[in-house]
Amino acid sequence: MKNILIVARKEVREGLRNRWVLATTLLLAALALTLSFLGSAPTGNVGVNQLDIVIVSLSSLTIFLVPLIALLLSHDAIVGEMERGTMLLLLSYPIGRNQVILGKFLGHLAILAFATLFGYGAAAAALAATGTEIDSTSWASFVSMLGSSVLLGAVFIAIGYLVSARVRERSTAGGISIGIWLLFVLIYDMALLGALVAAGGHALPAGLLGALLLLNPTDAYRMLNLGSGEASALSGMGGIAGHTALNATILIAALCAWTIVPLGLAATTFSRREL
Amino acid sequence: MTKPTVVVTGVAKSYGKVSAVKDVSFTLNEGETVALVGHNGAGKTTIVKLLLGLIRPSEGSVKVLGEDPAKGDFSVRQRLGYLPESVAFHMALTGRETLAFYARLKRVDSSRTPELLDRVGLAAEAADRPVRTYSKGMRQRLGLAQALLGRPRVLLLDEPTSGLDPSLRRRFYDLLDELRSTGTTILLSSHALTELEDRADRVLIVNQGVKIADGTLDNLRGLARLPTRISVKLAKGASVENWKAGGSVWSRARHDMVETEVAMEDKVSLLKTLTANPEDIAALHVMEPTLDDLYAHFLNTRKAAE
Numbered sequence A: 001m002k003n004i005l006i007v008a009r010k011e012v013r014e015g016l017r018n019r020w021v022l023a024t025t026l027l028l029a030a031l032a033l034t035l036s037f038l039g040s041a042p043t044g045n046v047g048v049n050q051l052d053i054v055i056v057s058l059s060s061l062t063i064f065l066v067p068l069i070a071l072l073l074s075h076d077a078i079v080g081e082m083e084r085g086t087m088l089l090l091l092s093y094p095i096g097r098n099q100v101i102l103g104k105f106l107g108h109l110a111i112l113a114f115a116t117l118f119g120y121g122a123a124a125a126a127l128a129a130t131g132t133e134i135d136s137t138s139w140a141s142f143v144s145m146l147g148s149s150v151l152l153g154a155v156f157i158a159i160g161y162l163v164s165a166r167v168r169e170r171s172t173a174g175g176i177s178i179g180i181w182l183l184f185v186l187i188y189d190m191a192l193l194g195a196l197v198a199a200g201g202h203a204l205p206a207g208l209l210g211a212l213l214l215l216n217p218t219d220a221y222r223m224l225n226l227g228s229g230e231a232s233a234l235s236g237m238g239g240i241a242g243h244t245a246l247n248a249t250i251l252i253a254a255l256c257a258w259t260i261v262p263l264g265l266a267a268t269t270f271s272r273r274e275l
Numbered sequence B: 001m002t003k004p005t006v007v008v009t010g011v012a013k014s015y016g017k018v019s020a021v022k023d024v025s026f027t028l029n030e031g032e033t034v035a036l037v038g039h040n041g042a043g044k045t046t047i048v049k050l051l052l053g054l055i056r057p058s059e060g061s062v063k064v065l066g067e068d069p070a071k072g073d074f075s076v077r078q079r080l081g082y083l084p085e086s087v088a089f090h091m092a093l094t095g096r097e098t099l100a101f102y103a104r105l106k107r108v109d110s111s112r113t114p115e116l117l118d119r120v121g122l123a124a125e126a127a128d129r130p131v132r133t134y135s136k137g138m139r140q141r142l143g144l145a146q147a148l149l150g151r152p153r154v155l156l157l158d159e160p161t162s163g164l165d166p167s168l169r170r171r172f173y174d175l176l177d178e179l180r181s182t183g184t185t186i187l188l189s190s191h192a193l194t195e196l197e198d199r200a201d202r203v204l205i206v207n208q209g210v211k212i213a214d215g216t217l218d219n220l221r222g223l224a225r226l227p228t229r230i231s232v233k234l235a236k237g238a239s240v241e242n243w244k245a246g247g248s249v250w251s252r253a254r255h256d257m258v259e260t261e262v263a264m265e266d267k268v269s270l271l272k273t274l275t276a277n278p279e280d281i282a283a284l285h286v287m288e289p290t291l292d293d294l295y296a297h298f299l300n301t302r303k304a305a306e
Helices: A002-017 A021-038 A051-074 A079-084 A085-090 A097-130 A138-167 A170-198 A206-214 A217-226 A229-235 A238-243 A248-272 B042-053 B075-079 B095-105 B111-121 B138-147 B166-181 B217-224 B241-246 B265-274 B291-305
Strands: B004-015 B018-030 B035-039 B057-066 B079-081 B154-158 B185-189 B201-207 B210-215 B228-234 B249-252 B258-260 B282-287
Touching: A002 A051, A002 A097, A002 B095, A002 B185, A002 B258, A021 A051, A021 A097, A021 A229, A021 B265, A051 A097, A051 A217, A051 B004, A079 A085, A079 A138, A079 A170, A085 A097, A097 A138, A138 A217, A138 A248, A170 A217, A206 A217, A229 B095, A248 B265, B004 B075, B004 B185, B018 B042, B018 B057, B018 B185, B018 B201, B035 B042, B035 B291, B042 B057, B042 B079, B042 B154, B042 B185, B042 B210, B075 B079, B079 B095, B079 B291, B095 B111, B095 B138, B111 B138, B138 B166, B201 B217, B201 B291, B210 B217, B210 B291, B217 B291, B228 B265, B258 B265, B265 B282
Parallel strands: B035 B185, B035 B201, B079 B154, B154 B185
Antiparallel strands: B004 B018, B004 B057, B201 B210, B228 B258, B228 B282, B249 B258
């Protein structure tokens, strides 16, 4: 356990030094503030809680940005250190390979969590500071949005490690990561939409649609944040959410599984890898 | 009685169809400095990785300080120091932070790190700069410092002096002498054979994954039966004719320099003949076969045997 924390601490320190932490926090804060003030302008005062609008916009932003940041952080973690030669030295110390992976995971997750919490938190704080009234249910959805955004980040950090543990070169890891990002963020949904259209109004069986949504972590995240409460009406996701039998527990479990399975696979791949 | 710290028995390691090391056995003792010599790709690095437990042998067994280094919680590595060939660090961290990180992993009190940085000659000013600004020599010094963390019982050094300037090289070898006197086993792999010559108690020569020689330098010289080279600068008017009596063949290197090669057992009698008339000789050099020569010899006999 101590070794894991030592590695995590080193990753965070490196992140601070590389300005990764600063850059991602500023990026998320800038986009969140822009969305919450400009994005709400067209709606005017229609009696909708402003924070709910922010939640809808930020969730959509998260789906694009957080996986990208997570993959950028993680795709280099193993193959990059091997290429640079730092892994050889690290593994000559009394530390197991699983501890290395878990330590890195914890460190990268801390960086991402910090950026999300402070970046998005800035938007909520700004809203509250400008005197917008926010009720407690909206606050609850906002906090759950923050938590699930970090969880979505964890999913893609784990996927990034799996890629990083399997490939021989850093550039390959980068390419595959971009492919994965495109697949989950764009292509998958387009294909799903295409399938729904092709079905020609015959709705897909609820079980199948639910399974298809769970097979993409970004869809699970979307359902979790946009499928219920005020946000569902605003985003128009309520229709789908009502059609499937997916509730918050199943969705969170799916996101956790999406983290644990790639992380476990990354650890086994890494432990079998010859130095 | 010296205690063995590293025992390697019948170890083979293959990567897929390529075998990197074949049936290698050797023992290293406490307080011994051993040179591991071989071409690039001869299996030196594989042997070092096996000793660290970074890779497992396909056959045979490796015991370091009585334990299998690849098993359990790697606690034996706390008493190992390792300097990889062309050592690399995390670029964004400073030298001091890097050393503190490795110290924590080895559970070494980080209050000792400034002293270590001082010992390897890394100035305090440099220690607070990020590693990315370091020259090759400075990285090498930082690499040495991390290898020396926690007073290791076994030190594995892969090309340790590459990138160090001559004064630092001397300092480095002084450091090794100090460690050796406290009973540390040191395994040095290097191409700079002349450098190792006075430092190594023993030499291990590997070629194509096979150990082809193992012994003290004198020992190997005896085995190789390489001749000693004697060169003489003739005084004015002197001639080599008198010295040819013993059957020695002299060749002229330059106009007043002559050279011959003599077997170990005939060396003393030849020197006696030479020095019978000191006024004939302006200068005299006796060159024992160097590690370079020995290395070439063992490689060649190996090749001839195949």
